[in-house]
Amino acid sequence: MLSEIMMIPMIAALMLLLAIIVGLFFLGLDRKIAARFQSRIGPPIVQPFRDLVKLLAKETIVPDNAIGWLFNLAPVIALASALLLILYLPFLGVAPILSGYGDLILVLYLLMLPALAIAIGGFASGNNYATVGAQRKLIMMLSYEFPLAVLVMAVVWKTSSMFPDLQGFTFSTFMQHPVLTLVGPVGGFGVVLLIVTILIALCAELIKGPFDNPEADTELAGGVLVDYSGRNLALFLLSDAVKLCAFITLVIGLLLPCSLGDMFSSFMYTGWLAIAANVVFFFVKFTVIAILGLTFVRVAFARLKINQATKFFWLVSAGISLLGLLLISLDSMM
Amino acid sequence: MHDAYKMFLGPVHPALEEPIFFDFKIVGEKVIATNLKPGNAHRGIEALGMKRNPIQVLYLSERICGICSVSHASTFSRAVEAAAGIEVPERADYIRTIFCELERLHSHILWAGLLAHEIGFHSVLHYGMKVREDVMDLLEYLSGNRVNYGVYVIGGVRRDIPKEKHEKIRQSIKYYNAAFEKFKDVFLNDKTIRMRTEGVGVLTKNDALKLCAVGPTARGSGLNKDTRQDWSYLAYGDIGVKAQLPSQVTGKINGDVLDRTIVRLLEIKQSAEIIERCIDQMPKGSLVSEPKAAVILSRLKNAEGEGIARTEAPRGELHHYVRLAKKEVVDTWKAKAPTYNNLMAVPVMMKDAQIADIPVIICSIDPCIACLDRVSIIEGNSGKSMNKYDLHELCLRKSEMFGKIERGHQ
Numbered sequence: 030m031l032s033e034i035m036m037i038p039m040i041a042a043l044m045l046l047l048a049i050i051v052g053l054f055f056l057g058l059d060r061k062i063a064a065r066f067q068s069r070i071g072p073p074i075v076q077p078f079r080d081l082v083k084l085l086a087k088e089t090i091v092p093d094n095a096i097g098w099l100f101n102l103a104p105v106i107a108l109a110s111a112l113l114l115i116l117y118l119p120f121l122g123v124a125p126i127l128s129g130y131g132d133l134i135l136v137l138y139l140l141m142l143p144a145l146a147i148a149i150g151g152f153a154s155g156n157n158y159a160t161v162g163a164q165r166k167l168i169m170m171l172s173y174e175f176p177l178a179v180l181v182m183a184v185v186w187k188t189s190s191m192f193p194d195l196q197g198f199t200f201s202t203f204m205q206h207p208v209l210t211l212v213g214p215v216g217g218f219g220v221v222l223l224i225v226t227i228l229i230a231l232c233a234e235l236i237k238g239p240f241d242n243p244e245a246d247t248e249l250a251g252g253v254l255v256d257y258s259g260r261n262l263a264l265f266l267l268s269d270a271v272k273l274c275a276f277i278t279l280v281i282g283l284l285l286p287c288s289l290g291d292m293f294s295s296f297m298y299t300g301w302l303a304i305a306a307n308v309v310f311f312f313v314k315f316t317v318i319a320i321l322g323l324t325f326v327r328v329a330f331a332r333l334k335i336n337q338a339t340k341f342f343w344l345v346s347a348g349i350s351l352l353g354l355l356l357i358s359l360d361s362m363m
Numbered sequence: 364m365h366d367a368y369k370m371f372l373g374p375v376h377p378a379l380e381e382p383i384f385f386d387f388k389i390v391g392e393k394v395i396a397t398n399l400k401p402g403n404a405h406r407g408i409e410a411l412g413m414k415r416n417p418i419q420v421l422y423l424s425e426r427i428c429g430i431c432s433v434s435h436a437s438t439f440s441r442a443v444e445a446a447a448g449i450e451v452p453e454r455a456d457y458i459r460t461i462f463c464e465l466e467r468l469h470s471h472i473l474w475a476g477l478l479a480h481e482i483g484f485h486s487v488l489h490y491g492m493k494v495r496e497d498v499m500d501l502l503e504y505l506s507g508n509r510v511n512y513g514v515y516v517i518g519g520v521r522r523d524i525p526k527e528k529h530e531k532i533r534q535s536i537k538y539y540n541a542a543f544e545k546f547k548d549v550f551l552n553d554k555t556i557r558m559r560t561e562g563v564g565v566l567t568k569n570d571a572l573k574l575c576a577v578g579p580t581a582r583g584s585g586l587n588k589d590t591r592q593d594w595s596y597l598a599y600g601d602i603g604v605k606a607q608l609p610s611q612v613t614g615k616i617n618g619d620v621l622d623r624t625i626v627r628l629l630e631i632k633q634s635a636e637i638i639e640r641c642i643d644q645m646p647k648g649s650l651v652s653e654p655k656a657a658v659i660l661s662r663l664k665n666a667e668g669e670g671i672a673r674t675e676a677p678r679g680e681l682h683h684y685v686r687l688a689k690k691e692v693v694d695t696w697k698a699k700a701p702t703y704n705n706l707m708a709v710p711v712m713m714k715d716a717q718i719a720d721i722p723v724i725i726c727s728i729d730p731c732i733a734c735l736d737r738v739s740i741i742e743g744n745s746g747k748s749m750n751k752y753d754l755h756e757l758c759l760r761k762s763e764m765f766g767k768i769e770r771g772h773q
Contacts, residue, residue, distance in 0.1 A: 067489035247378040247722045331555035332483025334719040
């Protein structure tokens with residue numbers, strides 16, 4: 030009994046460590062692949078790990094006109110909330126560890142926390158560049174949350190209308206009944222539209238590619254992070270890595286939760302082999318989404334202005350997600 | 364009414380390749396006032412030049428700027444030749460033209476990459492760097508150097524471009540033409556690039572005329588103005604250069620960043636054509652008017668007169684003024700870079716711009732601060748730089764002092 034109680038925190042700790050490592054690895058992979066697209070050699074894949082070690086060894090400077098405690102607290106909140114998020118998500122394709130203690134609505138709120146922490150850190154640093162960056166981050170958040178909410182509603186509505194006796198807002202339900210298997214061809218197209226929506230939001234959430242206005246290096250010289258250094262910046266790097274993990278896991282958990290394990294179990298393979306197959310399949314999906322949603326988009330577009338980005342999210346992205354919702358509901362009427 | 368706040372850009376900032384200071388007044392994301400203060404890259408090159416003989420100054424002039432090194436050497440040598448009445452052989456003129464145009468090629472290609480960098484499109488930046496590398500290789504192949512070519516001498520050129528080297532040049536020109544097509548496709552058809560450049564940083568034809576804009580900045584606003592066309596020099600008269608206007612591609616002139624981009628892209632193609640025609644038409648003859656440097660030097664020592672030369676550098680019209688006064692050294696030397704004119708247009712372009720437009724607009728005039736900074740007035744060691752009001756004050760005080768002295772004598 031005691032060992033079982035100890036088991037869960039240990040698995041949780043392992044999982045968080047893995048999330049950090051996977052996140053940093055994929056940050057490196059993203060840089061490497063982007064470099065290859067741009068006919069450069071690029072940094073080694075382990076570069077983010079080296080950056081982390083270097084940053085931790087560097088001096089941490091708090092500017093004179095910053096609000097010290099808030100300035101130091103922001104990166105901690107960013108990392109802590111991102112880590113907490115991992116525990117509520119089906120990372121590695123297994124059911125979320127804290128699945129009994131909160132549902133998808135909580136996840137949606139937790140998703141906002143790292144972004145808020147970055148904005149707070151930016152405001153607290155008292156630098157004009159950082160303040161502008163923080164404003165942009167908040168505006169971006171207001172923009173990409175709506176398509177995301179529509180997407181969650183679409184998936185939850187479809188699943189719970191098919192299985193009213195199951196809990197609608199939990200990932201284990203989606204894992205049992207992946208939304209792609211519940212819909213016909215029309216609804217399938219709707220789900221594809223939803224995947225497009227969430228991949229667009231992915232870049233904005235991770236402050237990458239065409240939506241990196243809060244950090245915009247040529248405009249704001251790093252924006253929200255301009256005054257951060259040393260340990261604080263290392264924490265933001267870590268939270269970036271974990272956020273990458275969390276967000277892609279969310280995409281997988283919501284829209285592509287199909288697993289190989291079920292297939293294996295029908296062939297009588299169960300136990301460790303099935304779990305291993307699941308994890309491998311999870312990483313295949315993870316890699317595809319990371320490269321398609323992040324690296325491809327990053328190298329293929331110029332940065333948008335903040336008003337253009339907002340307009341894009343409220344008109345195009347919201348439109349696509351609503352169309353997806355409409356198609357899924359049409360599908361269930363047919 | 365929202366509160367306006369100040370934002371400084373520079374002297375060191377990722378959007379700037381060279382040090383210059385901008386001071387913006389901003390409401391929200393909108394720029395409402397722009398001020399700028401150059402003077403951080405001043406090195407006193409002209410003062411150094413006035414302590415050396417013209418042949419030594421030629422090397423110095425190449426080092427005013429890394430990217431426009433040919434333009435400065437070309438303009439200075441022509442100014443000295445004009446002052447001393449030295450004729451340049453025709454073949455040397457053609458070789459000088461080829462180097463001028465190669466410089467324009469690599470400058471414009473680099474610029475196209477930099478513009479993409481400013482708008483966060485790093486793939487195009489790296490493509491630009493890759494293409495530019497080929498121009499640099501060609502320049503190294505022809506002159507032995509990548510940045511300061513050392514090809515110009517007073518009265519001609521140092522290195523010949525023999526027939527064997529023509530094949531390599533032709534190959535490279537084919538490569539640049541392909542690169543031009545690709546750049547044109549990217550900059551004209553990419554949606555995100557158009558979103559960031561169209562209607563941004565508008566400089567009307569009237570404003571461009573009033574602010575004396577030069578080079579691609581003026582042509583982007585529809586001024587039919589090109590030193591190679593209007594005041595033909597070197598071999599350009601034989602070749603017949605036409606100023607490239609954005610209306611050739613889009614049919615209209617807006618004077619925005621996109622138009623300035625189109626002008627520069629068209630000039631990539633034009634430069635490739637000029638180089639090709641230079642190779643085809645290159646006359647036979649000697650490379651220098653006088654092979655012995657000592658003879659040239661003694662002529663320059665005994666020369667008296669003024670020379671002025673203007674060149675269409677990649678960024679616009681470049682002036683050099685030289686006065687020789689039967690001395691060992693250059694008596695007076697003054698260089699005026701195109702960025703001096705174009706930078707004045709930046710505050711006008713910044714009207715109604717967003718913060719996101721600031722680096723794009725600054726980049727769109729292709730500022731070259733090392734060329735621009737010809738003067739920096741500093742009071743003692745205090746680090747305080749003086750503006751025109753301070754200088755006026757100084758002048759008044761000095762007049763007062765002279766008045767006192769005169770009264771004292773009486």
